[in-house]
Amino acid sequence: MSREEQMQQAKNAYLEEARELLGDLEDALLELESSPEDHELINRVFRSMHTIKGSGAMFGFDDIAMFTHELETVFDLVRNDELRVTSELLDLTLKSRDLILEMLHQDGCHASACQSESERIVTRLRGFLEQAGKGPSGLIAAESDAEGTGATGSSGEVSTVFRVRFKPDARIFLTGTNPLALLEELTELGNCKIVARTENIPRLDEMDPVSCYTWWDMILVTSRGKEAIQDVFIFVEDDCELTIQEVETVDPDEVAHVGKRLGEILVERGDVKIQDLQEILKQQRPLGELLTQAGLVSSQGLEAALTEQEVVREARVPRVEHKEAVSSIRVEAAKLDKLGDLVGELVIVQARLTQLVTQRHDTALGSLAEELERLSDELRDNTLGIRMLPIGSTFNKFLRLVRDLSKELGKEIELVTQGGETELDKNVIEKLNDPMVHLLRNSIDHGVESPEARQAKGKPGKGKITLSAEHASGEVLIRIMDDGAGIEPAKIRAKALEKGLIGPDVALSDDEVLQLVFLPGFSTAEQVSNVSGRGVGMDVVKRGIDALRGVIKLESVPNKGTSVLIKLPLTLAIIDGLQVEVAQEQYVIPLSAVEECVELDRFKSNFGENGEMINLRGEAVPFIRLRNWFDQNGALPTIEQVVIVNVQEQRIGLVVDKVIGQHQTVIKSLGRVYRELDGISGATINGDGTMALILDVQALVGAAVRNVVQGDG
Amino acid sequence: MSKRIMTVDDSSSVRQMVGFTLKDAGYEVVEAVDGKDALTKLSGTVDMIITDLNMPNMDGIEFIRQVRALPNYKFVPIVMLTTESQAEKKQVGKEAGATGWIVKPFKPDQLLAVVKKVVR
Numbered sequence: 001m002s003r004e005e006q007m008q009q010a011k012n013a014y015l016e017e018a019r020e021l022l023g024d025l026e027d028a029l030l031e032l033e034s035s036p037e038d039h040e041l042i043n044r045v046f047r048s049m050h051t052i053k054g055s056g057a058m059f060g061f062d063d064i065a066m067f068t069h070e071l072e073t074v075f076d077l078v079r080n081d082e083l084r085v086t087s088e089l090l091d092l093t094l095k096s097r098d099l100i101l102e103m104l105h106q107d108g109c110h111a112s113a114c115q116s117e118s119e120r121i122v123t124r125l126r127g128f129l130e131q132a133g134k135g136p137s138g139l140i141a142a143e144s145d146a147e148g149t150g151a152t153g154s155s156g157e158v159s160t161v162f163r164v165r166f167k168p169d170a171r172i173f174l175t176g177t178n179p180l181a182l183l184e185e186l187t188e189l190g191n192c193k194i195v196a197r198t199e200n201i202p203r204l205d206e207m208d209p210v211s212c213y214t215w216w217d218m219i220l221v222t223s224r225g226k227e228a229i230q231d232v233f234i235f236v237e238d239d240c241e242l243t244i245q246e247v248e249t250v251d252p253d254e255v256a257h258v259g260k261r262l263g264e265i266l267v268e269r270g271d272v273k274i275q276d277l278q279e280i281l282k283q284q285r286p287l288g289e290l291l292t293q294a295g296l297v298s299s300q301g302l303e304a305a306l307t308e309q310e311v312v313r314e315a316r317v318p319r320v321e322h323k324e325a326v327s328s329i330r331v332e333a334a335k336l337d338k339l340g341d342l343v344g345e346l347v348i349v350q351a352r353l354t355q356l357v358t359q360r361h362d363t364a365l366g367s368l369a370e371e372l373e374r375l376s377d378e379l380r381d382n383t384l385g386i387r388m389l390p391i392g393s394t395f396n397k398f399l400r401l402v403r404d405l406s407k408e409l410g411k412e413i414e415l416v417t418q419g420g421e422t423e424l425d426k427n428v429i430e431k432l433n434d435p436m437v438h439l440l441r442n443s444i445d446h447g448v449e450s451p452e453a454r455q456a457k458g459k460p461g462k463g464k465i466t467l468s469a470e471h472a473s474g475e476v477l478i479r480i481m482d483d484g485a486g487i488e489p490a491k492i493r494a495k496a497l498e499k500g501l502i503g504p505d506v507a508l509s510d511d512e513v514l515q516l517v518f519l520p521g522f523s524t525a526e527q528v529s530n531v532s533g534r535g536v537g538m539d540v541v542k543r544g545i546d547a548l549r550g551v552i553k554l555e556s557v558p559n560k561g562t563s564v565l566i567k568l569p570l571t572l573a574i575i576d577g578l579q580v581e582v583a584q585e586q587y588v589i590p591l592s593a594v595e596e597c598v599e600l601d602r603f604k605s606n607f608g609e610n611g612e613m614i615n616l617r618g619e620a621v622p623f624i625r626l627r628n629w630f631d632q633n634g635a636l637p638t639i640e641q642v643v644i645v646n647v648q649e650q651r652i653g654l655v656v657d658k659v660i661g662q663h664q665t666v667i668k669s670l671g672r673v674y675r676e677l678d679g680i681s682g683a684t685i686n687g688d689g690t691m692a693l694i695l696d697v698q699a700l701v702g703a704a705v706r707n708v709v710q711g712d713g
Numbered sequence: 714m715s716k717r718i719m720t721v722d723d724s725s726s727v728r729q730m731v732g733f734t735l736k737d738a739g740y741e742v743v744e745a746v747d748g749k750d751a752l753t754k755l756s757g758t759v760d761m762i763i764t765d766l767n768m769p770n771m772d773g774i775e776f777i778r779q780v781r782a783l784p785n786y787k788f789v790p791i792v793m794l795t796t797e798s799q800a801e802k803k804q805v806g807k808e809a810g811a812t813g814w815i816v817k818p819f820k821p822d823q824l825l826a827v828v829k830k831v832v833r
Contacts, residue, residue: 006733014726050767051724054796057818058730065818174781176790176812181833210787235813235830238804477739596757617756 007059014059015104021048022101029094036085045093046075052100064103067118070125071096083132092128096121159190159223160249161312166233167215167241174210177236183216185232190222193311195304217304219247219311247312333426336387343376343383344574344666348685350376351663355688380574380664389429391469391478392420397433398440402465405444412461413448418468424476428548428568432478435544439480439564440465442538447484447562457559459483475592481563487556489513496522514554518542549590549681551647551698577665577684579692580643580656583632586692588665588684589654593645593697597659600640612707614642614653622704623653629679629700645697652704654695667694679703716832719743721751721764721776722794727817731763734821735828748776755786761832762791763815766806774809781810790831 025048032041049072057065071093077083099121103114164186168179186192194216201213222228229244230237263281266272288306291297297305350372357369395417406413424432448454448463455461466481489510496502496516508516516522520539545552550568569575569592577588578597598616613620623642626632642653667682674680681696718740720731728744735742743759745751748771751764762780766773773793780786790812795802803814815827 007730010726010729010733013729014724017724017726047723047767047769050796054794054817055724055726058820059726173788175807175810176788176831178790178831178833181831184833185830239807471739475739 011059014055014061018052018056018064018104019101021052022097022104024048025097026094029090029097032085033087033090039079042075042079042085046072046079049075061103063114063118064100067096067103067122068100070122074125074128077129077132083128089128092121092124096125158249159221160225161247161308162218162220162222162226162229163243163245163247163308164218164220164229165215165241165243166218168212168236169239170208170211170213172212172236172240175236179212179214179216182232182236183218186218186220186229189224189228189232190220191311192218192220192222193307194218195300195307197300197304199298199300215241217307219304219308221311247308336426339383340387343380346376347380347574347664347666351686352688377664384425384574387426388423389426390421391424391429391432391476392417392422394429394433394436395420395467395469398436398467401437401440402444405441406448406463409444410450411444411448411463412451413444413463413465416464416466418466419470422469422471422476424469424568431544431548432566432568435541435566436478436480438538438541440467443480443482443484443562447482447486449485453485476568478566478568479563480566481561483561486558486560486562487514487517487554488558489556492516511555514556517554518552546698575665575667577663577694578643579660579663579686580626580641580654581658581660582626582630582656583634585630585632586660586686586690587626587656588663588692588694589643589645590665590694590697591662593647595644595646595651598642598644598653600642600655616644616651616653619651621651621653622707623655624700624704624707625655626695627655627657645701647698647701650701650705652701654700665694715739715741716760717741717743717758718761718763718828718832719745719751719755719759721745721748721762721768721773723747723765723768727765727794730821731824734824737821738825738828740828747771748773748779751776752779755780755783759786759789761828762786762789763794763828764791765794766802774805777806777809777811792827792831 025045028041028044028048032038032045035041049068053065053068053072056062056068074083074089075093078085078089083089099114099117103118166179166182168177172179183194187194195218197215197217198213200215201207207213220229226244226246233240233242236242263272263277267274267277288297288302292299292302350369354369354373357365398417399415402413402415443465448465449457449459451461454463464483466479468479468481470477493502493508493513493516496513496519497504499521501516501519501522502508517538518541520537522537522539542552545566545568548568550566552567553565554562555565556562576591578591578594580587580589600614612625613622615621621644627636637657641656641659643656643659644651644653665684668684669682670677670680679696679699680693681699682694684692684694686692718735720728720735720742721744722728722731723746728746732742732744743754745754747768748764750770751762752771764773764776768776771779777791777793780789780791791810793803793806793811793814794817795806795814796817806814812831813827815824
C-alpha cells in the first residue's frame with residue numbers, strides 16, 4: 001500500500017471515528033442537561049471534543065480543529081469549575097456539534113455557509129469566556145507552537161562557535177532521558193568537542209546509582225544557529241542548567257588575522273635572536289599550569305577552556321586550505337580489503353586482551369584495555385565506513401538493462417529508482433548485482449504485461465518497475481516492485497505439488513506459498529524464454545542473498561503487481577555476536593537475531609514427539625537443543641538457558657548450557673569441505689585464541705518450524 | 714534487531730497514523746487503546762512509549778506514573794501526545810516521568826524526528 005493510500009485510510013478512519021464521537025458527545029450533552037454537576041459526564045464531553053480537535057488537524061480538517069478548540073476552551077473552564085453548565089451553554093454546544101458534523105461532510109459548496117455559522121457560534125462562545133472572567137487571549141494562541149519551529153537558523157556557510165554548558169538535573173534518568181544521546185545529537189550539528197565535568201561525583205558509598213552527577217562543557221562550531229542547539233535540549237531545558245553562549249563568528253570569506261605575538265615581532269625586528277627567545281620561553285610555565293597550581297582553576301575547568309581555544313583555532317585556520325584541498329582520493333580496492341582484514345585481526349587481539357585483563361583484576365591495565373577497546377571500535381566503524389558506497393551507481397546500470405529488454409519484448413516500462421544514496425558495503429553491492437539483474441529480468445519478462453494486455457485491464461499502457469533502497473534499524477532494505485500481472489498463489493501451489501516439493505495435505509498460508517518459488521527445483525526449463533535466457537531459477541537468487549546473510553521475501557497481489565523485498569545486513573566482515581557455550585564448546589549467535597535470554601526451568605516445557613515447545617509469556621515457542629543438534633554429550637548443567645531468536649517474525653528458542661556475553665565477532669568463512677553444514681554459517685576466533693562456530697540462525701529457525709509442523713501433521 | 718515502540722491512544726485514526734509512520738520507518742509497533750490496556754500489553758523489550766493524555770479508563774498521566782513504578786520500564790523514554798501546549802499540562806506530565814512531548818497536530822516527519830531523538 002502506498003503512503004497516500006495509507007493516509008487516505010487513516011483519514012477515513014478519522015471520519016468514522018469523528019461521527020461516533022459526535023454521537024457520543026450528543027448523548028453526553030443530553031444527559032448533562034439532567035445532571036449538570038456530573039463530573040464524569042463533563043470529562044466525557046471534554047474528551048470527545050479533544051479527540052475531534054487533535055486528530056482533525058492531523059488529517060487536514062483545520063477548520064474543524066480551530067472551531068473545536070474554541071469549544072474545548074469553554075469546557076476546560078467547566079471542567080475546572082470556573083463556569084457552570086447552563087441550558088444556554090448546552091444549546092450552543094449542541095448547535096456546535098451539529099455544525100462539526102456538517103463540516104465533516106461538507107464538499108466545498110456549503111463551506112461559506114458553515115464559515116459564517118461557525119463565526120457566529122465562536123463569538124457567542126467567547127462571550128462565555130468573558131463571563132468567567134477569562135479573556136480569549138492566551139488560550140487562542142495555544143496552537144501556534146505546533147508549527148514553524150526550526151525553519152530559521154542556517155545562514156549560509158557562516159559558522160559560529162558556541163560555548164554550551166549542560167548541567168542536567170540529578171533526577172534526569174527518571175524521566176527516561178539519556179544525556180549521552182543529547183550530546184550525540186549535539187555532535188551531529190557540527191564540529192563538537194566535549195569535556196565531561198566529573199568533580200561533583202561523590203564517593204562510591206555516598207552515590208545514588210540512579211542520579212546524574214556528571215555535567216558537560218561543550219564547544220561547538222556550527223552553521224545551524226542557536227535555535228538548533230536549543231532544539232536538542234528542548235525536552236530538558238526546564239529542569240537543567242543550560243547556557244549557550246556565542247563565542248565568535250567565523251566568516252569563511254574573512255581573511256585569517258591572528259595577531260603576531262610579541263616574541264615574533266621582536267625576532268623580526270632583529271632585536272632578539274630566535275635561539276635566545278626559545279631559551280627564555282622554556283623557563284616560562286604555561287598560564288594554565290600556574291593557575292591550577294594556585295588552586296584558582298580546577299584541572300577540568302582548564303581542560304574545557306583549552307579545548308575551546310583549540311576548537312576556535314581549528315575553525316579559523318583550516319578554512320584557507322580548505323578550498324584547495326581535494327575532497328576525495330582514489331584508493332585501490334585491494335588496499336581497503338587489506339585494511340579491513342587488519343582491523344578484523346586487531347579486534348580479535350583486543351578481545352583477547354580484554355579477556356586477559358578481566359582475569360587479572362589489574363585496574364591500571366583495565367583502563368588501558370578499555371581505552372584500546374574504544375579506539376579499536378572507532379577504528380572499526382571508520383574502516384567499515386570507508387568501504388561503504390552508495391547503491392545508486394548500480395541502479396543506473398539497470399536503467400539501460402530495462403530499456404533494452406523492454407524494447408526487445410515490445411513492452412513499455414519505466415524504471416523508477418529511490419534511495420540511490422543509501423550506502424552499502426562495496427563487496428555487498430558487487431555480489432548483489434547478479435541477483436538484482438535476475439529479479440529485474442523476471443519482472444520485465446513475466447511481471448509487466450504487454451501494453452495491450454495492460455490497457456484491457458484498465459492499467460496505463462506503460463508499466464512501472466520501482467527499485468528502492470533504504471536504511472531501517474541496522475539493515476538495508478531493497479525493494480523491486482512492478483505493477484504487472486502478479487502471481488496467483490494457487491498456481492504456485494499446484495506447481496510445487498507437481499514437482500513434489502510439498503505434500504498434498506500441507507497447510508500453508510498464501511504468503512508461505514509464495515515463498516515456495518525460492519525452493520531449489522521449483523523453476524522449470526519451460527519457463528526460459530530467449531530473453532531471460534536463464535537456466536537458473538529463483539533458488540539461485542536466494543542462495544546469492546543467503547550468502548550475504550540477507551533475507552528475501554516475495555509479495556504479490558494478482559493483477560496489481562509483485563514485489564521482492566531483500567533485507568541485508570550493513571556489513572559482512574564484523575558483527576555483534578552473543579557467545580554461548582554447549583558442552584564446553586563455544587558458539588556465536590548473531591546479536592541482530594537475538595531477542596532475549598531466559599532460563600529453561602522457569603516454565604513448563606512440553607516435550608512433544610518431534611518438536612519441543614516452551615511457554616513464553618503465553619506464546620508457544622518451539623525450541624532446539626543445540627546439544628542434540630550438534631550431537632554433543634557431557635553433563636547437563638542444572639539450569640539451562642534459552643536464547644530466544646527471531647527471524648522474519650518467527651520466534652524460536654535455542655537451548656544452551658551457558659550464555660557468556662556479547663562480543664565483537666570477526667567472521668571467518670569456512671573451508672569448502674564444511675560449507676554445506678546445516679546450521680553453521682562461519683567461524684570466529686575467541687578472545688583466548690580458541691575457535692567458535694557462528695550459528696546460521698535462519699537455518700535453525702527453519703528446522704525448528706519444520707519439526708513442529710511435522711509433529712502436528 | 715528492530716526497535717519496539719508502544720503507542721497508546723484511544724483514537725484509532727491517530728493509532729493508525731502513528732502505527733504506519735513508525736512501521737514504514739522500520740520500527741516494530743505495539744498498539745494499545747488506553748492506559749489500562751497498555752499496562753497489560755507491556756512486556757519484553759520496549760524501546761519507547763508514545764502515549765496520548767486524554768483517554769478513558771486510565772489517562773496518560775496515570776499511565777506514565779504506573780510505568781515509572783515498574784522496575785523494568787523505569788528508564789524507558791515516554792513521549793506524550795498533547796494538544797495542550799500549555800506549560801501546565803507538560804509540567805504535570807514531566808513530573809509523572811515523561812521524557813518529552815509532541816504537540817498535536819503533527820506531521821509524520823515531526824513524529825519521526827522526536828522518535829529518533831529519544832531512541833538511539
